[in-house]
Amino acid sequence: MDSPTNSPVRLEPWSEQDFELLRAMNAPESTEHLGGPETEEALAGRHRRYVDLSADTTGRGRMFRVVLLPEEVAVGGIGYWTRTWDGQEVYETGWTVLPGFRGRGVATAATRAVAARARAAGLHRFLHAFPSTDNGPSNAVCRKAGFELLGEQGFEYPPGRPMHCNDWRLDLRPPGSAD
Numbered sequence: 589m590d591s592p593t594n595s596p597v598r599l600e601p602w603s604e605q606d607f608e609l610l611r612a613m614n615a616p617e618s619t620e621h622l623g624g625p626e627t628e629e630a631l632a633g634r635h636r637r638y639v640d641l642s643a644d645t646t647g648r649g650r651m652f653r654v655v656l657l658p659e660e661v662a663v664g665g666i667g668y669w670t671r672t673w674d675g676q677e678v679y680e681t682g683w684t685v686l687p688g689f690r691g692r693g694v695a696t697a698a699t700r701a702v703a704a705r706a707r708a709a710g711l712h713r714f715l716h717a718f719p720s721t722d723n724g725p726s727n728a729v730c731r732k733a734g735f736e737l738l739g740e741q742g743f744e745y746p747p748g749r750p751m752h753c754n755d756w757r758l759d760l761r762p763p764g765s766a767d
């Protein structure tokens with residue numbers, strides 16, 4: 589699938605077989621900035637949405653498992669999807685890397701790869717990420733992947749749980765293109 593020459597990861601479409609990966613990503617240490625682990629029922633719903641989004645061919649979004657190279661092991665998930673933000677349609681991205689694989693550049697490489705996928709889909713100009721203001725590692729991923737920090741925002745995630753996020757934005761226009 590996706591594996592730029594020197595990237596430590598490959599993105600593969602999320603599939604029915606990835607439920608156990610999603611369950612592993614639902615651990616308390618991976619969801620502390622997202623309101624905590626989801627119930628089994630909510631997780632099954634999320635998995636269904638991921639599988640459906642993975643099959644999307646309209647450009648509205650995709651979900652992927654992140655495969656670490658050269659180990660060929662699934663270590664997390666990432667995706668992009670359409671949302672309305674400040675009155676305009678944009679892509680949003682989010683990711684999770686399993687605890688044993690953090691600090692190795694996996695999330696940054698996956699974020700760059702998913703940005704390339706979103707750019708190729710060509711539906712929206714901007715890709716946003718909304719990590720919690722107190723999630724230092726995810727904010728660092730945004731910075732390293734070339735996103736611009738637009739500022740803090742109030743956000744609800746999960747619905748009904750207010751949180752403070754940073755709004756990071758990446759312009760998906762090809763370098764050198766006009767507005």
